Amino acid sequence: MASLWEYANPKRFMQVSAVLLPWMAGLSALCLVVGLVWGFFFTPDDFRQGSTVKIIYLHVPSALMAINAWLMMLVTSLIWLIRRHHVSALAARAAAPVGLVMTVIALATGAIWGQPMWGTWWAWDPRLTSFLILGLFYLGYIALWEAVENADTAADLTSVLCLVGSVFAVLSRYAVLFWNQGLHQGASLSLDKEENVADVFYHPLLVSIAGFVLLFVALVLLRTRTEIRQRRLQALLNRERMA
DSSP: OHHHHGGGSHHHHHHHHHHHHHHHHHHHHHHHHHHHHHHHHSSOOBTTTBGGGGGHHHHHHHHHHHHHHHHHHHHHHHHHHHHOOHHHHHHHHHHHHHHHHHHHHHHHHHHHHHHHHHSSSOOOOHHHHHHHHHHHHHHHHHHHHHHOSSHHHHHHHHHHHHHHHHHHHHHHHHHHHHOSOSSSOOOSSOSSGGGSOOHHHHHHHHHHHHHHHHHHHHHHHHHHHHHHHHHHHHHHHHHHHHO
16 A cells, blocks of 8 residues: 555656556557547448437447546545645646536436437436436536645635535435336346347446546546646746745
8 A cells, every 4th residue: 555655656656657648548549449430431321210229339438437527536635634645636627627517428328329219319317317417427527626725725616616516426326226117118228137238248348437437537647747737836826926
């Protein structure tokens, strides 16, 4: 654990992330190209949903990352509240816009997928509603960071907000299990083989998910590095003003 906490040092984080970032970006691009091209152009139409099923390669990975981005923010926020490591707070701040974009993609692709399947662009389904609220929490989280001038105070307040919003992250993932009613289908990926999509869709979906995960990591690393640089620049400007 002692060696793990050394990566919370901004200097050490910058060194390691500089090495990891090109690899994460390159692997994410490779997986996204392979997964999306494979899924959209080399898989058959579904016997029930036709070609609309292929939106699964955007919808499922983006929804998965929207939820897990918030859970990652929860972990880093807890580290900030307990250990007061600034890199963890900055990583949470860096992840929020990425998670918001993933949420918007998931909501948009879900609406496009749902219209021909359900006959409506939107329904107040438990999972859809909790997912929409999660998106609003993302907006509130980002706005709170911008509204509070003191960085440490902003980190404290947004960490508490993250704890509250985690309820809706969990609901977004498990609403189908909590409530039997609703239009939204069950999980496309499951430990139960009978609930998974067919293998012809399953394998390119896994590659697409890997691409989204790696893209999220790359973007968070890039944005966290930017946040650290901005913090250093602000500290230098403050010193010059006081000199």
